[in-house]
Amino acid sequence: MAPKHGLNSLQPPEDTHKRAKTSSNPASRSATPAEQIGAMAMVPFVVHYPNISTKKKLSKKDQDLVDNAEFQVSPFVAKGRAKEGELDQHYTVTPSAEWNAMKKYNNFIIQGDTYKNNHFVYVRSDETPKEVDEDNVKGFWVARILQVRAQNAQHVYALVAWMYWADELPPPRVRAPDQVSALGGKRTYHGKHELIASNYMEVLDVLSFAGKAEVLEWREEDDNIQSKLYWRQTFCRETQELSKIREHCICNGHFNPEVSMFICDNPSCKIWLHEACLINDILKKTYTKLVGTEPEINGIAKANGKTGKLSKSKPFDGKFSAKIKDQGAGPPTILIKDLRSGQKSREWEESIPCPKCDTILH
Ligand SMILES: [Zn+2]
Ligand SMILES: [Zn+2]
Structure with missing residues (x-):
């Protein structure tokens, strides 16, 4: 099971082909261990976001999701968030019994690298380059580790929150004046090295990780951020809105750190x-x-x-x-x-x- 990267369902139709290819891509290393663990392998871990405060009578399946829900406090607190705790949410991983039966760990090691909660990682996607280097980072997805669980040394899973490249953002409901194209959510202020933090979560086999990523939070207090990966903005799953960033100029627009003002x-x-x-x-x-x-x-x-x-x-x-x-x-x-x-x-x-x-x- 290759990582889904959360925004799939929101991608415009022309992107579906590419994503579909991803999920059936046998080269994805995350597929390997899942296939080896028998019955459980047939059922990859899936993250759901049940509405736990609903008054409606729920089906047995939905009630199970509510009963097994946990609360995740997002590690991303954007400066221009719409409200406190905007990205915090209830979630349930299924199959719950298998997920809950696994022990939590504080860290794990792949090829000599120690990964811990809150670390950023590169995740392999389709047509992923062999090694991460400066010119090909966009061939990878980036995620932040929220939790690590393992069955045994061979079967280690991480619950992650996805980061998105600006090109992956869905178009906003209302056309924004600084949208780069009508088909996508990328804005003119998004820089080449910019990632957008989200509360889309997924459980990944840690073998899909391609190394640790260094991602800085840019509070927009200086402009020396151009060469490193950074995030300054969040994308909220529930509202589908980007957080606000610092305003400049008579147009109340924003700063792209690669374009001088x-x-x-x-x-x-x-x-x-x-x-x-x-x-x-x-x-x-x-x-x-x-x-x-x-x-x-x-x-x-x-x-x-x-x-x-x-x-x-x-x-x-x-x-x-x-x-x-x-x-x-x-x-x-x-x-x-x-x-x-x-x-x-x-x-x-x-x-x-x-x-x-x-x-x-x-
Ligand atoms: Zn002036
Ligand atoms: Zn302006």
């Missing part, structure tokens, strides 16, 4: 600004100055039978363009191009005012 040096402002937001702000002002406040594109849009609402937010599109010149030495400047027909293509350079306090960036 501009900072306003005015001590009473100190706002961090996205390059694209600075450009937008300046082009809007340029448009107002040279064309006027009534965006003429609006008239065209109306004539076409559209509302013109979208065009209105960027009336400068196709009329002016700009790029920021930031060579390191000296203050950044912006190069603005006038693209209007009838005008000779004209370009000029300006200093960049902070869109919030108007102080020139330097």
